[in-house]
Amino acid sequence: KAGVTQTPRYLIKTRGQQVTLSCSPISGHRSVSWYQQTPGQGLQFLFEYFSETQRNKGNFPGRFSGRQFSNSRSEMNVSTLELGDSALYLCASSFGADLGSYGYTFGSGTRLTVV
Amino acid sequence: GQSLEQPSEVTAVEGAIVQINCTYQTSGFYGLSWYQQHDGGAPTFLSYNALDGLEETGRFSSFLSRSDSYGYLLLQELQMKDSASYFCASRTAGNKLTFGGGTRVLVKP
Numbered sequence: 001k002a003g004v005t006q007t008p009r010y011l012i013k014t015r016g017q018q019v020t021l022s023c024s025p026i027s028g029h030r031s032v033s034w035y036q037q038t039p040g041q042g043l044q045f046l047f048e049y050f051s052e053t054q055r056n057k058g059n060f061p062g063r064f065s066g067r068q069f070s071n072s073r074s075e076m077n078v079s080t081l082e083l084g085d086s087a088l089y090l091c092a093s094s095f096g097a098d099l100g101s102y103g104y105t106f107g108s109g110t111r112l113t114v115v
Numbered sequence: 116g117q118s119l120e121q122p123s124e125v126t127a128v129e130g131a132i133v134q135i136n137c138t139y140q141t142s143g144f145y146g147l148s149w150y151q152q153h154d155g156g157a158p159t160f161l162s163y164n165a166l167d168g169l170e171e172t173g174r175f176s177s178f179l180s181r182s183d184s185y186g187y188l189l190l191q192e193l194q195m196k197d198s199a200s201y202f203c204a205s206r207t208a209g210n211k212l213t214f215g216g217g218t219r220v221l222v223k224p
Binding site: 004031033035042043044045048050055056058090092094097098099100101102103104105106107108109 | 148150156157158159160161163165202204206208209210211212213214215216217
């Protein structure tokens, strides 16, 4: 059974550019969440999607957006990149609407560097 | 708002027992999860407590006291491979997790 797949693994972008990150959840998982991980701020919640609907959104500026497709694949977009957006972006998936006792399965992440 | 506090680092020797405490202040609390992350790796789910009490999964156990807004992860019979960062996370509505800052566990021979 394939895990959560994130592409690309590494990305270098210039300030002001935009970037799109992709996440393919485990087959059958309908909930997809995105987290940003940095040494200073730790793991911070970006947003969560379930069956193509955004159910939760974290405290990030509007430059951060996302969507989920009918096959549960998800993308997140960051526009007008800033140096502070450099981070590891993690996607996580779970089966149902309620995380319950099963927890998330995380992907290996996309390491974004903004120069 | 949501906040979770846990120690930043713990060092122990192989075979020892380590307890990582986590205190939280959250509204709409559903339960407390624990995740392990090795350097360069993805977080992996260890355990979840929705109700007060102890949950045991092999060498790892997790405890929750909702009245005290407190939980802990207990690592027994420490092995070198347990050297990693451990995060507590509170679950609120939907599948939103708020993570603590992480505890780096260093296991020495």
